[in-house]
Amino acid sequence: xxxxxxxxxxxxxxxxxxxxxxxxxxxxxxxxxxxxxxxxxxxxxxxxxxxxxxxxxxxxxxxxxxxxxxxxxxxxxxxxxxxxxxxxxxxxxxxxxxxxxxxxxxxxxxxxxxxxxxxxxxxxxxxxxxxxxxxxxxxxxxxxxxxxxxxxxxxxxxxxxxxxxxxxxxxxxxxxxxxxxxxxxxxxxxxxxxxxxxxxxxxxxxxxxxxxxxxxxxxxxxxxxxxxx
Amino acid sequence: xxxxxxxxxxxxxxxxxxxxxxxxxxxxxxxxxxxxxxxxxxxxxxxxxxxxxxxxxxxxxxxxxxxxxxxxxxxxxxxxxxxxxxxxxxxxxxxxxxxxxxxxxxxxxxxxxxxxxxxxxxxxxxxxxxxxxxxxxxxxxxxxxxxxxxxxxxxxxxxxxxxxxxxxxxxxxxxxxxxxxxxxxxxxxxxxxxxxxxxxxxxxxxxxxxxxxxxxxxxxxxxxxxxxxxxxxxxxxxxxxxxxxxxxxxxxxxxxxxxxxxxxxxxxxxxxx
Numbered sequence: 001x002x003x004x005x006x007x008x009x010x011x012x013x014x015x016x017x018x019x020x021x022x023x024x025x026x027x028x029x030x031x032x033x034x035x036x037x038x039x040x041x042x043x044x045x046x047x048x049x050x051x052x053x054x055x056x057x058x059x060x061x062x063x064x065x066x067x068x069x070x071x072x073x074x075x076x077x078x079x080x081x082x083x084x085x086x087x088x089x090x091x092x093x094x095x096x097x098x099x100x101x102x103x104x105x106x107x108x109x110x111x112x113x114x115x116x117x118x119x120x121x122x123x124x125x126x127x128x129x130x131x132x133x134x135x136x137x138x139x140x141x142x143x144x145x146x147x148x149x150x151x152x153x154x155x156x157x158x159x160x161x162x163x164x165x166x167x168x169x170x171x172x173x174x175x176x177x178x179x180x181x182x183x184x185x186x187x188x189x190x191x192x193x194x195x196x197x198x199x200x201x202x203x204x205x206x207x208x209x210x211x212x213x214x215x216x217x218x219x220x221x222x223x224x225x226x227x228x229x
Numbered sequence: 230x231x232x233x234x235x236x237x238x239x240x241x242x243x244x245x246x247x248x249x250x251x252x253x254x255x256x257x258x259x260x261x262x263x264x265x266x267x268x269x270x271x272x273x274x275x276x277x278x279x280x281x282x283x284x285x286x287x288x289x290x291x292x293x294x295x296x297x298x299x300x301x302x303x304x305x306x307x308x309x310x311x312x313x314x315x316x317x318x319x320x321x322x323x324x325x326x327x328x329x330x331x332x333x334x335x336x337x338x339x340x341x342x343x344x345x346x347x348x349x350x351x352x353x354x355x356x357x358x359x360x361x362x363x364x365x366x367x368x369x370x371x372x373x374x375x376x377x378x379x380x381x382x383x384x385x386x387x388x389x390x391x392x393x394x395x396x397x398x399x400x401x402x403x404x405x406x407x408x409x410x411x412x413x414x415x416x417x418x419x420x421x422x423x424x425x426x427x428x429x430x431x432x433x434x435x436x437x438x439x440x441x442x443x444x445x446x447x448x449x450x451x452x453x454x455x456x457x458x459x460x461x462x463x464x465x466x467x468x469x470x471x472x473x474x475x476x477x478x479x480x481x482x483x484x485x486x487x488x489x490x491x492x493x494x495x496x497x498x499x500x501x502x
Contacts, residue, residue: 035267035396035434142291153476186468193466200462201293203434229286229430229437229460 007059007107008033011204012044013143014055015191016113017155018121018136022184022215025113026191027055028199028226030207040207040228047219048074052087052114053212054094057141058128059107066106069097087114091124091132098130105129109140114214121179136179143198143205150194155180184213192224199226242360269397269429269436270300270311272366273409274390275418278375278446279368282422283311284397284430285455286437293437299454301443305330305341306450308369309443313395314382315362322363326350343369343376347386355384364394370445397429397436404428419444423457430459
């Protein structure tokens with residue numbers, strides 16, 4: 001007996017990298033179902049507030065519903081508090097919204113990114129039910145397993161973070177302090193290369209890459225072509 | 230134990246472990262995946278012979294395992310076979326029939342016929358009741374003329390003027406149905422096959438990378454490996470990547486010196502050459 005499956009994975013990958021005074025968010029624009037392509041030009045990046053952007057991959061139906069719910073809650077916050085939501089505040093709101101549906105989850109893999117109240121880059125990474133963490137960089141989606149090891153290798157810094165645990169007595173490289181020392185153009189270059197590499201090996205990632213850079217002067221959008229096969 | 234005889238293996242598959250595997254799966258064990266070719270393969274008959282085409286992507290679930298594999302297999306100098314389905318199965322079955330055809334050529338002293346390859350393939354696949362997951366497009370030219378056949382995993386075959394198989398078969402067939410006609414020239418045939426494969430490459434996620442073509446005519450076969458490469462890498466960082474010491478986290482280091490044991494034999498015979 002075939003039961004109705006409420007979920008579908010529409011594929012795609014999202015990445016965000018935080019810098020000292022900027023944040024790079026990127027996602028491919030391919031929407032797929034099964035072995036077919038539904039659209040080569042579907043954006044996975046949504047602007048929730050002027051310095052806060054949400055990139056989501058997973059089930060498109062739930063992604064749209066989640067974006068609508070967050071936009072509505074953001075507006076209510078503005079009316080109640082007479083100010084726009086900051087990125088860390090939105091991060092908590094997203095976590096609560098996701099956990100509210102703990103027993104019928106939003107099938108979404110999110111990366112929330114932007115500038116925090118001090119103007120420093122921030123990236124928050126989530127699982128489907130709202131567990132989140134502030135990190136220096138993250139990848140979510142079908143190509144995330146291909147990208148994270150490369151990002152770990154290039155962005156985790158040995159110099160900044162150093163912690164000795166009694167049990168292991170080792171130096172641990174901490175992801176949360178890895179606000180990358182790279183310049184904005186170097187970070188964009190790394191993101192482009194890492195996406196081109198993931199596109200080679202993941203069938204759900206490809207077509208076009210949308211890159212959004214958030215810094216003190218605002219939000220800047222760029223697109224580059226990826227493999228279309 | 231009286232009354233039980235150890236019969237010699239008759240060949241074919243041994244299903245003894247099926248009950249155990251089903252029990253393990255029910256208890257949560259994840260079975261290893263098969264490498265499928267998730268493919269687009271095509272063939273058509275033109276005025277002087279047949280043209281075969283294939284993409285070059287091999288997938289393992291959602292991951293590309295091989296970006297440039299060969300899906301057009303040699304059967305005989307005048308017969309080639311495209312394979313879709315489980316990669317090991319298509320490789321094994323085409324190799325096996327290719328060997329059988331060669332032995333047959335030695336026995337008869339004649340060029341192999343396409344229907345011989347067809348019959349060997351279909352009887353093998355039928356005997357395995359669909360467990361050998363090979364979907365093939367078989368084409369060639371022999372003394373009776375040009376032939377094109379499709380072979381399905383359960384052993385049925387079709388004889389057609391143009392054919393497509395694999396996950397990209399619908400995309401490729403749409404191109405064929407719209408532009409195929411009898412009596413195509415060699416250039417038209419190659420272009421139509423390439424266009425059909427490209428339709429599969431760009432519209433089917435299970436197919437990708439490059440176009441392979443094989444043109445078979447009376448007395449001559451041309452295997453055009455990577456006839457088209459429509460998918461170059463889009464971006465490579467000009468700075469390159471450096472992997473310096475310290476970039477990869479080393480959690481712990483343990484060095485165990487091995488004791489050297491050297492025996493010195495006193496005198497002894499000189500080593501013989």
